Amino acid sequence: MLKRRGKGKVSNDLVAASCMAVLAVYAAGYSRTRDAARRFETQAKERRAATGARRTAAKLTPPVISAPAPQPAPEYNAAPETATARAAAPRPSVPAVAPKPANKKAVVSMPVATATATATTAAPSPLPSGVQEIAPVPMPAQESTASTPIAITREPAATSTAKWRDGTYTGLGDSPHGDIEARVVIRDGRIVEAGIASCDTRYPCSVIDPLIHQPVDRQSADVDYMSHATESSDAYYYALVAALDSAREQSPADATIPK
Amino acid sequence: MIRREALMGTIVSIEVDAPAATANRAFEWFRLVEAHCSRFDAGSELCQLKAGRPTPASPVLFEAVRFALMVAEETDGAFDPTVGGRMAARGFNRHYLTREVTDAPSTSDDVSFRDVEVDERERTILLRRPLTLDLGAVAKGLAIDAAARELQPFRNFAIDAGGDLYLSGHNPRGELWSAGIRHPHARDELVDRMRVSDRAVCTSGTYERGPHILDARRGEAAVGVASATVVAPSAMLADALATAAFILEPEESIALLTRMGVQGLIVTTGLEHFRTPDLCRA
Numbered sequence: 001m002l003k004r005r006g007k008g009k010v011s012n013d014l015v016a017a018s019c020m021a022v023l024a025v026y027a028a029g030y031s032r033t034r035d036a037a038r039r040f041e042t043q044a045k046e047r048r049a050a051t052g053a054r055r056t057a058a059k060l061t062p063p064v065i066s067a068p069a070p071q072p073a074p075e076y077n078a079a080p081e082t083a084t085a086r087a088a089a090p091r092p093s094v095p096a097v098a099p100k101p102a103n104k105k106a107v108v109s110m111p112v113a114t115a116t117a118t119a120t121t122a123a124p125s126p127l128p129s130g131v132q133e134i135a136p137v138p139m140p141a142q143e144s145t146a147s148t149p150i151a152i153t154r155e156p157a158a159t160s161t162a163k164w165r166d167g168t169y170t171g172l173g174d175s176p177h178g179d180i181e182a183r184v185v186i187r188d189g190r191i192v193e194a195g196i197a198s199c200d201t202r203y204p205c206s207v208i209d210p211l212i213h214q215p216v217d218r219q220s221a222d223v224d225y226m227s228h229a230t231e232s233s234d235a236y237y238y239a240l241v242a243a244l245d246s247a248r249e250q251s252p253a254d255a256t257i258p259k
Numbered sequence: 260m261i262r263r264e265a266l267m268g269t270i271v272s273i274e275v276d277a278p279a280a281t282a283n284r285a286f287e288w289f290r291l292v293e294a295h296c297s298r299f300d301a302g303s304e305l306c307q308l309k310a311g312r313p314t315p316a317s318p319v320l321f322e323a324v325r326f327a328l329m330v331a332e333e334t335d336g337a338f339d340p341t342v343g344g345r346m347a348a349r350g351f352n353r354h355y356l357t358r359e360v361t362d363a364p365s366t367s368d369d370v371s372f373r374d375v376e377v378d379e380r381e382r383t384i385l386l387r388r389p390l391t392l393d394l395g396a397v398a399k400g401l402a403i404d405a406a407a408r409e410l411q412p413f414r415n416f417a418i419d420a421g422g423d424l425y426l427s428g429h430n431p432r433g434e435l436w437s438a439g440i441r442h443p444h445a446r447d448e449l450v451d452r453m454r455v456s457d458r459a460v461c462t463s464g465t466y467e468r469g470p471h472i473l474d475a476r477r478g479e480a481a482v483g484v485a486s487a488t489v490v491a492p493s494a495m496l497a498d499a500l501a502t503a504a505f506i507l508e509p510e511e512s513i514a515l516l517t518r519m520g521v522q523g524l525i526v527t528t529g530l531e532h533f534r535t536p537d538l539c540r541a
Contacts, residue, residue, distance in 0.1 A: 013329070013333075014326075014329060014330060014333055014496055014500075014519055015491065015492055015493070015496060015519065015520060015521070017326060017329055018326060018400075018404070018491075018492075018493040018495045018496040019492065019493055021322040021323075021325070021326045021401065021495065022322075022401065022404040022405060022408060022493060022495065023408075024318055024322050025292075025318055025319050025322050025323075025401060025405055026405050026408045026409075027318075028317070028318035028319065029288065029291050029318070029319060029405065032287075032291060033284050033287040033288055033291060033409070034284065224260070230262070230263070
């Protein structure tokens with residue numbers, strides 16, 4: 001039934017043909033996926049910046065005494081939040097601090113493209129020399145500053161310089177399937193406790209149990225993604241960002257900080 | 260870190276220790292290939308092909324069609340990308356996300372891959388008769404391979420597109436990747452397990468989507484084989500050969516795979532196992 005080949009003609013043609021086809025397609029599509037990935041990054045960064053600003057602004061709406069009036073928060077841009085965009089939205093892999101709309105000098109550390117993502121399961125693998133070649137081009141800061149009052153730089157906000165005031169703080173993070181409220185306890189300027197204050201996600205919050213104490217180890221909001229629970233991980237992360245932002249020194253939200 | 264997205268009618272997950280942007284680029288290949296090769300999307304390049312005139316094709320579509328025709332030729336039509344019209348007639352005509360039904364041109368029952376011609380020099384595709392190409396097996400494989408190419412600098416990674424895998428390097432524990440072959444009748448059981456590295460592992464079976472593989476030569480759904488798994492250097496090849504192996508008699512399949520220099524395991528509906536001699540079992 002099958003085509004018989006003459007003896008000696010080993011039919012490895014298909015193996016070679018498939019490899020050549022992949023190379024041809026890869027070469028042809030390379031620039032397009034690069035551009036698409038870059039656009040995607042831009043959207044995701046803007047979305048996250050806007051989300052962070054919105055949350056901080058929301059926290060400021062209660063009485064803010066003797067603080068400069070908050071600048072208008074950028075509209076939350078829900079448009080790019082498609083199912084796929086949400087699933088793969090990149091997250092800052094450096095310690096992040098939420099933007100402070102009232103303070104023009106606020107520096108938001110945005111995803112650093114070349115930073116190695118933290119893996120929940122994978123052992124660190126050496127990055128070969130080719131990594132540089134495919135590392136995405138860093139975002140130009142102007143694109144985001146044009147549409148928002150937030151200064152975006154690629155400088156990581158070093159955790160050691162984060163000045164948190166002692167106390168207990170909470171913050172809210174949302175996900176398509178519900179909100180997570182995170183609670184952090186700061187003592188001597190360090191995160192000594194982190195946890196979930198309340199959870200109304202559709203899935204039990206236990207799915208992100210392994211992430212709960214990471215803020216204590218890392219002294220930042222930068223928790224890993226949990227596979228199968230990326231949106232809950234994201235919600236927890238944003239909740240932590242909001243909580244830590246409340247804890248920052250010189251926060252204009254002083255009056256609202258729970259003691 | 261594992262990331263997932265719904266793409267190409269399935270859930271694609273990528274496990275790699277790499278920046279999110281790199282994973283995004285890998286996922287982008289699935290969108291790109293789908294935009295060109297989906298028969299469920301009226302806007303895809305594939306759906307723009309009309310019978311009777313050579314149509315210039317993008318590299319993605321051209322390579323996918325050319326390769327599909329090569330496999331069809333090699334398997335003497337057991338694998339045939341022109342079954343699209345007849346698949347649609349059996350109800351496989353809905354887009355997986357929108358659930359929209361795609362209108363396929365009415366197709367004679369006797370169309371075959373021989374009614375499709377590619378011109379290497381002009382890079383055109385000619386459908387001699389009205390027919391719908393189904394590049395499912397090849398296109399998904401191609402997307403996996405391109406994504407794998409994208410992730411190559413990271414050495415250790417796994418791409419899983421609805422059970423079709425590409426496993427590179429080693430797993431997070433530093434061992435060869437282990438790929439289990441699910442039992443055709445018992446969801447949580449495995450019939451076999453193999454150790455692989457730098458290989459694609461693709462399985463054709465009826466467990467996820469029911470009898471969806473059409474034997475073009477007989478014009479009816481293939482029966483007899485419960486699952487056919489192929490381990491090959493590229494997912495495009497593994498997927499296409501797994502489809503062919505699902506249709507062929509197991510002995511024929513094993514002979515074909517051996518001749519190709521790739522490995523495979525075929526499980527019949529009676530749970531009989533056929534393996535290529537060099538299959539590396541765990």
